[in-house]
Amino acid sequence: xxxxxxxxxxxxxxxxxxxxxxxxxxxxxxxxxxxxxxxxxxxxxxxxxxxxxxxxxxxxxxxxxxxxxxxxxxxxxxxxxxxxxxxxxxxxxxxxxxxxxxxxxxxxxxxxxxxxxxxxxxxxxxxxxxxxxxxxxxxxxxxxxxxxxxxxxxxxxxxxxxxxxxxxxxxxxxxxxxxxxxxxxxxxxxxxxxxxxxxxxxxxxxxxxxxxxxxxxxxxxxxxxxxxxxxxxxxxxxxxxxxxxxxxxxxxxxxxxxxxxxxxxxxxxxxxxxxxxxxxxxxxxxxxxxxxxxxxxxxxxxx
Numbered sequence: 001x002x003x004x005x006x007x008x009x010x011x012x013x014x015x016x017x018x019x020x021x022x023x024x025x026x027x028x029x030x031x032x033x034x035x036x037x038x039x040x041x042x043x044x045x046x047x048x049x050x051x052x053x054x055x056x057x058x059x060x061x062x063x064x065x066x067x068x069x070x071x072x073x074x075x076x077x078x079x080x081x082x083x084x085x086x087x088x089x090x091x092x093x094x095x096x097x098x099x100x101x102x103x104x105x106x107x108x109x110x111x112x113x114x115x116x117x118x119x120x121x122x123x124x125x126x127x128x129x130x131x132x133x134x135x136x137x138x139x140x141x142x143x144x145x146x147x148x149x150x151x152x153x154x155x156x157x158x159x160x161x162x163x164x165x166x167x168x169x170x171x172x173x174x175x176x177x178x179x180x181x182x183x184x185x186x187x188x189x190x191x192x193x194x195x196x197x198x199x200x201x202x203x204x205x206x207x208x209x210x211x212x213x214x215x216x217x218x219x220x221x222x223x224x225x226x227x228x229x230x231x232x233x234x235x236x237x238x239x240x241x242x243x244x245x246x247x248x249x250x251x252x253x254x255x256x257x258x259x260x261x262x263x264x265x266x267x268x269x270x271x272x273x274x275x276x277x278x279x280x281x282x283x284x285x286x287x288x289x290x291x292x293x294x295x296x297x298x299x300x301x302x303x
Contacts, residue, residue: 002042006031009081018170020146030074045088049095056096069098108249113238114139118180120232127215131228133181133188134212138229138244140181141165142251142269145222145244152209158182167270175268185211252277 010028013019019027037055038047052075059068076093083091109117118135121128138148147165155164161177177185192213196206199217210219225244233242240246248269255265266277 001040002038002044002047003032003035003040005044005082005087006035006078009078012081020168022146023168026070027074027077030071031078033071034075044082047092049092052092052096072096072098107240107243107246108253109238109240109242109246111254113236114247114250114254116236117232117238117242120236127191127228129184129188129191130212131232133184134225135229135232135247136181136184137163137177138247139251140178141175142248143175144248144270145225147270148244149210149212149220149222149225151211153211154209156185156211158186165270168272171270171272173267173270 006028009031010024013024013027014021034055035042037058038051052072056068056072059071063071072093076091079088079091079093082088118132118139121132121135125131134148137143138145141163143151143165144167147167150166151163155166156177157163161179161182162174163177164172165175166172192211195213195215195217196208200206202217204217207213207218212220212225214220214224222244229242229244229247252265252269255268256262262274262277266274269277271277
């Protein structure tokens with residue numbers, strides 16, 4: 001039955017591919033929705049392109065193109081897995097076209113906005129040292145927020161100014177950390193020890209490895225980081241909605257503006273494909289055109 005193969009596929013993603021729990025859950029949600037549409041008892045080899053197109057058609061009526069594309073991508077990955085394991089002979093998903101999506105424009109900050117954001121944590125903030133370290137490290141390394149909250153003390157080499165980052169699919173990469181980020185982290189560490197001691201005094205086991213702790217001394221969550229980044233951006237007077245991912249985009253965009261090689265930026269971001277990194281090149285070209293318009297004597301007619 002279809003539903004049984006979906007559960008086995010999810011286990012394969014977790015064990016063989018090393019996907020995170022959140023990623024596996026996302027695949028399961030999308031595939032279970034498809035199973036509900038065609039019927040839980042449907043045989044896996046009874047699904048054809050016509051049935052897949054009918055599923056996509058009804059999705060289009062109540063979902064954004066990006067959501068439809070994600071669900072169809074899950075089905076394509078699922079059927080490639082089935083073909084590879086000789087569970088089905090043919091892949092019906094190859095005959096179904098992806099919906100056309102609006103071009104995604106990454107949100108990023110100017111350099112001045114980044115400096116304003118770093119100045120936002122103040123003396124009246126109980127966790128100013130921790131929060132500044134978070135902001136500095138997000139911008140200095142281009143980490144994803146999930147990578148940041150999963151980071152552990154042994155991952156950081158303060159002498160070398162490097163951090164070992166575990167990304168999607170448990171792929172690891174070494175990323176340099178700028179001096180301001182290292183210094184802010186060193187300022188925060190005594191507060192981390194204090195939070196750990198308070199946790200022990202409450203009779204709880206200490207959190208020994210996590211770098212960033214909550215007020216209760218446990219590992220900080222991605223949602224908490226998202227909230228604090230947004231709050232400090234508002235305080236800094238930044239008008240766009242700022243998320244941890246916006247700092248990741250800023251990291252990549254500013255590197256390219258300063259002449260960094262695209263392949264190097266790909267490695268630093270942990271992108272499996274260069275095409276994912278290339279979306280930043282149009283932002284870099286916009287910057288170059290603006291510089292050209294300001295500086296070149298023949299850039300404007302009449303000059």
